[in-house]
Amino acid sequence: xxxxxxxxxxxxFLACVFVSxxxxxxxxxxxxxxxxxxxxxxxxxxxxxxxxxxxAAGEFEWLGIRIGAGAAADYRCTRYATLRMHWNPSTGKxxxxxxxxxxxxxxxxxxxxxxLENGVLWLTNNTCPGQEKAQFHFLGKDGRLLAVDTxxxxxxxxLQVQALSATSxxxxxxxPVSRYLRxxxxxxxxxxxxxxxxxxxxxxxxxxxxxxxxxxxxxxxxGGSNSEYRGCSPCRSDTHILDVATRTWKDGPxxxxxxxxxxxxxxxxxxxxxxxGYTRLANWSTGPSRTAERLFPVADHFEAIAPMPVGNARHHxxxxxxxxxxxxxxxxxxxxxxxAYDIASGxxxxxxxxxxxxxxxxxxFFPFMAGGQMYAWIRxxxxxxxxxxxxxxxxxxxxxxxxxxxxxxxxAAVFDPxxxxxxxxxxxxxxxxxxxPALAIGGDNTAMVDVFGTDGRFEPAPELLDxxxxxxxxxxxxxxxxxxxxxxxxxxxxxxxMEWLESGDLRHFGRWRRVEGTPPAKLGAxxxxxxxxxxxVDAKGDIHFITLDTAHDPxxxxxxxxxxxxxPRRPSEGAPILIRQLADGRIVFAGGExxxxxVALVTDDVNKPQARDTxxxxxxxxxxxxxxxxxxxxxxxxxxxSALRVDGVIRxxxxxxxxxxxxxxxxxxxxxxxxxxxSSATGDRWIPLRGxxxxxxxxxxxxxxxxxxxxxxxxxxxxxxxxxxxxxxVEWFDPEALTWTTVWTIDDQPSAIATYNRVKxxxxxxxxxxxxxxxxx
Numbered sequence: 001x002x003x004x005x006x007x008x009x010x011x012x013f014l015a016c017v018f019v020s021x022x023x024x025x026x027x028x029x030x031x032x033x034x035x036x037x038x039x040x041x042x043x044x045x046x047x048x049x050x051x052x053x054x055x056a057a058g059e060f061e062w063l064g065i066r067i068g069a070g071a072a073a074d075y076r077c078t079r080y081a082t083l084r085m086h087w088n089p090s091t092g093k094x095x096x097x098x099x100x101x102x103x104x105x106x107x108x109x110x111x112x113x114x115x116l117e118n119g120v121l122w123l124t125n126n127t128c129p130g131q132e133k134a135q136f137h138f139l140g141k142d143g144r145l146l147a148v149d150t151x152x153x154x155x156x157x158x159l160q161v162q163a164l165s166a167t168s169x170x171x172x173x174x175x176p177v178s179r180y181l182r183x184x185x186x187x188x189x190x191x192x193x194x195x196x197x198x199x200x201x202x203x204x205x206x207x208x209x210x211x212x213x214x215x216x217x218x219x220x221x222x223g224g225s226n227s228e229y230r231g232c233s234p235c236r237s238d239t240h241i242l243d244v245a246t247r248t249w250k251d252g253p254x255x256x257x258x259x260x261x262x263x264x265x266x267x268x269x270x271x272x273x274x275x276x277g278y279t280r281l282a283n284w285s286t287g288p289s290r291t292a293e294r295l296f297p298v299a300d301h302f303e304a305i306a307p308m309p310v311g312n313a314r315h316h317x318x319x320x321x322x323x324x325x326x327x328x329x330x331x332x333x334x335x336x337x338x339x340a341y342d343i344a345s346g347x348x349x350x351x352x353x354x355x356x357x358x359x360x361x362x363x364x365f366f367p368f369m370a371g372g373q374m375y376a377w378i379r380x381x382x383x384x385x386x387x388x389x390x391x392x393x394x395x396x397x398x399x400x401x402x403x404x405x406x407x408x409x410x411x412a413a414v415f416d417p418x419x420x421x422x423x424x425x426x427x428x429x430x431x432x433x434x435x436x437p438a439l440a441i442g443g444d445n446t447a448m449v450d451v452f453g454t455d456g457r458f459e460p461a462p463e464l465l466d467x468x469x470x471x472x473x474x475x476x477x478x479x480x481x482x483x484x485x486x487x488x489x490x491x492x493x494x495x496x497x498m499e500w501l502e503s504g505d506l507r508h509f510g511r512w513r514r515v516e517g518t519p520p521a522k523l524g525a526x527x528x529x530x531x532x533x534x535x536x537v538d539a540k541g542d543i544h545f546i547t548l549d550t551a552h553d554p555x556x557x558x559x560x561x562x563x564x565x566x567x568p569r570r571p572s573e574g575a576p577i578l579i580r581q582l583a584d585g586r587i588v589f590a591g592g593e594x595x596x597x598x599v600a601l602v603t604d605d606v607n608k609p610q611a612r613d614t615x616x617x618x619x620x621x622x623x624x625x626x627x628x629x630x631x632x633x634x635x636x637x638x639x640x641x642s643a644l645r646v647d648g649v650i651r652x653x654x655x656x657x658x659x660x661x662x663x664x665x666x667x668x669x670x671x672x673x674x675x676x677x678x679s680s681a682t683g684d685r686w687i688p689l690r691g692x693x694x695x696x697x698x699x700x701x702x703x704x705x706x707x708x709x710x711x712x713x714x715x716x717x718x719x720x721x722x723x724x725x726x727x728x729x730v731e732w733f734d735p736e737a738l739t740w741t742t743v744w745t746i747d748d749q750p751s752a753i754a755t756y757n758r759v760k761x762x763x764x765x766x767x768x769x770x771x772x773x774x775x776x777x
Contacts, residue, residue, distance in 0.1 A: 028323050035370060038397040044087060044094050046364060046379070053319055054368045059088045062124055063099070063110035063139070077128035082106040084139075089377055090370035096648050099669070101145050108135075112159030117166035118142075121186060125155045136186045146193035154184055158207070164244065165217040170198075170221070172211050179204035179226060183219065185244050201240055208235070210264035212272055215297065217244050220252060220405050223259040230359075231284030235260035235277075239295075253301045256282075256293050261352025263333075265317035267343055268325055271296045273305075275330065275341075276312040288313035288334065292341075292348075310445060311348045312338045314352025314361035317341075320402070321369045327405055336424075336444050338376070340405055349463075353401040353423035354378060367402060372586060375400035375548075398423070403448070403460040422450045428471035429773065431481060431708045438771045441482055442468035454769045456761060461501075465512050468496050472520075475654050477532040477548050479503055479510060483519040500548060500555050515548065517557030525571050525592075527579035535587065536563060537577050541570030563630055565636040568595045568621070575623045578652045588656040590627035595619060622772050623647065627658050627683065640683030648674075651705050653712040657681060661705055662716075674699040678735070687738070695731045695740040708770050714740070730772060732764055741765055744772060 026173060039046070045064040052060050065080035082099040098105040108124030115121075119140035126133045134152040137144050156173040157777040163169045168187035175182050181201040187194050201221065209224025219242040225235040237259070239252035255274060262277030275292040282289035288311040293302045308330070319325050319338055328341045329351065338352040364379040379397045427443030434620025437453035439461065447464035464482065471485035480501040487496065498519050502510025520526045525537040526546075534546040536559075543562035548555050569592045571577040577592035625643045628638075640658070648663025662674040676694065677686040697703055697716030704715045718726030728746040733739075743762045762772045 001341075020551070025101055035090065035375065035399060038089070038379075039087060039092075039094055044085065052364075052366055054089075054321065054366075056089070058090055058370075059086045060366055060368075061120075063113050063120060064096070065109050066096070075648075077131075079107045080109045082108050082110060082124075089366060089368045089375070098144065099139060099148075101246070106137075106145070108137075110137075111155070111157075112161040112171065114161045114163050114169050115171065116163055116188070118188075121161070121169050122148070123155065123159065123161070123171065125152065128177070133667065136193060136195055138188055140188075146188065146191075148186070148193040148195045150184060150195045151184075151197065154182065160207070160211060162211045162213065162219065163600075164213045164219060168244070169213070169215055170219045170242075170244075172221070174205045174207065175200070179206070181205055181221065183242060185219075196247075198242060198244070198247055199249065203240070205236075208260040208277075209260075210274070210277075212264040213266045214241055214252075214272060215270070218242055219244065220264070221566040222252075222264045222272075223255060223262050224278065225260045227260075229284070230261070230278070232258055232260050232278040232280050233283065234258065235490070242346060253295060256302050257289070257291060258305055259289070261288070261313040263312075263315050263317055263330065265328060267328075269343075273317070273328070273341065274302070275308055276315060276333070276335075279311055282311060287311050289763045305346055306348055308339045308341075308348050309447075310335055310339060311468075312337075312339070316365070318365060320405075321367050321374055329365075329367060329376075329402070331365030331367070331378075334359050334361050337446060338402070342405055349403075349405055350448055351403040351405065352376065353444060353446070353448075354398070354400070364397075371745060372748060374404075376400050376402055390531075395636075401458070403566045422448075424448065426469040428468070428473040428482065428485065430473040430475065432771050433709065436475070439473065439480060441473055441480075442471050442485065445469060446486060450579060452759070452771060454761065454771060461509055462512060463611075465499055465514060470525070471496070473654045474526060474534060475532075476500065476528060476534060481515070481534070483515075484522055498557065500550070502521070502550075512549070512553040515557055516554045518559075519557070520546070523571055523573065523576075525577035525579050525589075527581065529581050529587075530585070535579060537569070537571060537579065537589065537592070539571065541565060541568055541592075555705075563632075563635065565589075567628070567639070569593065569624060569628070570621065572621075574647075574648050578650065580652050580656060582656050585632055586630070586656070587630045588652065588658075589630070590624075590652055590658050591650050592624050593621040594624040594626070595621045620764065627652075627679070629656065629683070638683075640679060641685050643677055643686050645677070649705060651707050651712055653733070654710055655681065656683075657735060658683075659705075659712055659733070660686070661703070674703065678738070689738065693740075694710060694732075696742065697729060697731065698726065708772065709768060711764065711766075711768065713743075713772065715746075732762075734765065 054060050062085055064083050064085045066083060068261055083096040084099055085096045089092045110122040111119055111125060113122035118136055121136065121138050124135050132152055134150050134155050135147050136146045136150050137145065154171055154173060156176060158170045161169055162172065168185060171184045173182050183198040185198055186197045204226040205224050206226060210222040212220050214220035221240045223236055227233050232279050235258045237255040237257060239255065241250050241252045251382060257279045259277035259279050263275050265273045267273055267598060272295040276288050278284060279289045290307040290311045292305050292307055294305050295302050307365045312330055312333040312335035315330045317328045318331050320327040326343055330339045336354050337350045338354060339348050340351045341348050362378065365376060367374060367376040377397050377399055422440055424443035424446060428441040430439040432438040432454050437451045440450045442464055445467055447467050449461040451461045452458040467487050468485040469487065471482045474481050483498040485496050498515035500510045500515050501512050520536050521539050523539045526534055529535055536544045544559045545562050547558050549558060569589060571592045575591055575593050578590045580588050582588065622648045625645060627640045629638045643660050645660060645663040649661045651659045653659060658679045660677045676689040678689060679686055695714050696718060697714060698719045701717055706713050713730055715730045717728050720726050729742050730744040731740040744760050759771055759773045762770050764770065
């Protein structure tokens with residue numbers, strides 16, 4: 001459950017539908033025009049292939065087949081029409097045209113297709129008994145079709161075809177017996193397609209090596225292993241170069257690290273960028289490597305370069321749309337995030353978070369432009385046909401927004417009122433407040449910051465100075481204060497330095513600045529006050545006011561003593577304290593543990609009219625069943641009536657009212673159904689919710705609660721019926737009518753979009769607009 005009303009964690013955001021608009025600092029958000037969903041499998045066959053780049057018209061083009069056509073009694077003799085397929089993800093327009101050979105539609109399922117400068121090359125394999133035949137085909141941009149027979153033994157799945165030059169490519173496979181690498185080089189020469197079998201590389205390999213073009217139409221093999229196990233157990237740092245012209249192999253320069261399941265991409269200057277994979281230091285048990293290196297042909301040796309922000313393996317490089325082949329995106333892969341590499345500066349940045357990830361890697365990565373903003377559709381293996389390692393019959397895909405590479409590039413998307421997602425777990429979340437936007441900060445070992453407003457705008461913000469998960473976020477001194485959290489759950493939360501963003505306004509970002517001092521403790525309770533400072537109850541139950549000295553760098557955190565509880569109260573793991581300042585300046589403290597057993601002490605001024613009673617407290621702390629209100633003007637404390645219950649979850653909403661979910665009478669057994677009581681406006685009594693005042697969710701099952709912008713919400717499932725389990729909904733509580741209204745049916749989503757932990761722009765019956773996340777404990 002969330003442990004505070006204003007500070008809480010959003011474990012994950014996921015796939016969304018949103019569209020971009022030109023961003024002017026104070027311009028109103030344009031109407032949202034949702035990006036069309038990825039085509040369903042039965043409408044458009046998108047094969048398992050490396051990442052694709054869209055053409056100048058924004059279309060993806062490939063060769064495919066119409067599934068279900070040409071069925072035969074012997075599946076090996078099924079005849080498929082070869083089709084040229086195209087898809088514009090910004091408009092949703094799709095199409096297909098037959099590939100013609102001598103004026104007749106061509107047949108055969110395209111395999112291992114690769115784009116060359118003037119056309120596309122692919123392989124077909126006829127397995128019908130008595131008609132076995134494998135052929136390479138080349139379809140030029142001029143429509144001319146070329147073909148050449150090849151060795152059927154070269155058809156070993158998955159195929160690995162690597163473009164070598166504008167007119168040639170290499171098919172590389174390990175021999176099924178010796179596991180030596182077999183290579184065929186196919187090239188377009190003098191209007192013909194030529195297939196040449198090259199000498200084997202007499203070193204056994206599995207399929208965890210990388211292949212890339214090197215030099216003038218040559219092939220380079222990098223890393224890999226002969227181990228039947230994934231990881232680096234062991235793997236190689238060796239590289240080998242096939243000189244196509246002389247048909248000879250030679251040893252290339254060794255990489256700085258041994259790697260398997262790495263990516264190697266040849267850059268425009270002829271250098272080779274190597275990244276990620278499994279290494280001896282980043283093995284299967286620890287996750288893939290972040291390290292990267294680059295081979296410069298003139299130097300003929302690898303040099304270490306900046307590491308990726310996050311580790312990845314089985315990934316592929318593809319050019320960022322609109323970058324002019326200057327920024328490389330690492331698509332697909334098993335990593336949770338998509339990193340980009342700026343060739344000129346030699347730097348990396350996380351530009352998106354994957355919708356889902358798994359150890360099988362990706363099935364497709366399709367970056368594109370829409371309205372001046374970058375997006376990508378992502379297909380992953382665990383989203384395919386319910387099979388973990390199956391990319392066939394893809395049913396769902398996830399949409400992500402690609403962030404600009406630099407902080408000074410401002411872009412904004414306008415998301416559909418139904419969905420918003422950033423796809424990061426363990427992000428610190430700061431709810432919107434008035435015109436100030438909501439922020440999602442860090443998460444999943446990133447420093448990313450995203451901003452979204454109740455007007456429907458979503459945009460990236462300047463990144464944190466440090467990577468952070470589960471950070472706590474509060475508004476402070478006109479900006480945003482971030483503290484706590486971790487990079488590794490076993491680490492001391494104080495190990496991640498505090499930071500302060502100079503401005504939390506969507507239109508006028510400042511910069512993140514380091515904050516020195518002792519951060520609020522993980523167990524402590526902290527809340528923002530109207531004057532821009534914070535109020536804290538530490539683990540001992542002492543109250544402090546917290547301010548920041550922002551005159552110099554680093555910013556300095558300062559504490560001054562606050563009032564003392566009239567009845568000792570402290571937070572604990574099982575009983576956190578919630579704090580809220582009311583509009584009239586009073587401060588409400590709810591939850592925690594109290595020590596109410598006391599005796600009055602006799603003091604020297606006991607008989608004076610204005611003397612205040614002094615007490616000594618006895619016994620042990622027990623969970624509080626009251627809340628207390630402090631008035632700074634009178635310096636007096638006022639306690640609420642007793643709720644006469646323990647355990648359960650409390651939430652504070654409205655003008656300091658408290659709701660208590662679950663729990664049991666002191667000394668009694670908890671009921672099977674979770675009960676709910678709500679305090680009166682003055683706190684003098686507790687009102688049990690019954691009948692129509694109860695939410696519609698099944699209170700005997702698991703529920704989650706949250707407060708946003710003083711509004712109370714509950715998430716749970718409707719009772720099951722004969723038709724199956726009930727849908728998951730989110731309900732809003734009307735404190736005046738004591739009724740609940742469904743504001744979100746979680747299960748309602750487009751069928752072709754993979755979604756999990758979304759954020760919805762909700763317009764409440766009371767006129768408020770809130771950004772409501774899917775809630776997870």
